[in-house]
Amino acid sequence: MHDRALDYARCTQALREDRERPGFAGIFDEALTNALAAIVAARWPGTEMRGSRVKSASELLDVIEEHGEETEVGVFELSDPHGPQGQELFGRRIGPVRTTVRVGVFREGVAITQPQRHARLQVALLLGDEHVAALMELNDASSLRAPFAEFDLEQYEQRVALADSVERARARTYIETLGSEEWARREAVDYEADYTEIEDDERYAPHECPVCGLRSLIETRVDSYLGEIAAGTCVACSYVKTYDVADLEGRDEALDRAIADPRR
């Protein structure tokens, strides 16, 4: 299962270590989209989605502008829906934790990291310290609270996950490039009917795509632990789920099942 808080933390940590690392644009988009989706979903459930998929970072910033309180130009404060609301704890008064969303800084970051149409001659821009600092500030939200220090990005699993974040961001950019009319057409396709293959009496139906939410991920391989988690390509949004990603997911799922039912 895709964990928004975990993905936000991994990507933010990657940018803290090196904000010019290869794929930084996708890593920034993934960190911001996941953080905002978690923050928005905790406060105004449902407004983080557009049909089957999660809204883009700039659409999520629109939601925050609409519902949040602007305390300075481009800076929005959100109250914590689950945190302490001014009650006493061990004689100390705990104030509600507010989350600061620097919408202005993020819009600039999105402009830097989104490939602009008709801008081939534009000088490539890089993210600044202020963009990474604004991402870290989001961690005050009770829906995130991620331990950044936990991520050793040299580890194989973290490298696989980070590469997957870059790939998810790429597929989302592809969806945006298609435009809403073409996307509506793809949403209406019956992928199960059109793409199910039958081989030696085995039925291979498409899987749900974690990026666009449609049942349009065509399986090429399955994980080695359970033989259930599919790697493949989404014919709707172009996302490619690698075998490494599927295999690690299969490993985690197999562990969860062993813990839930030790006799198996």
Ligand SMILES: [Zn+2]
């Ligand atoms: Zn997809």
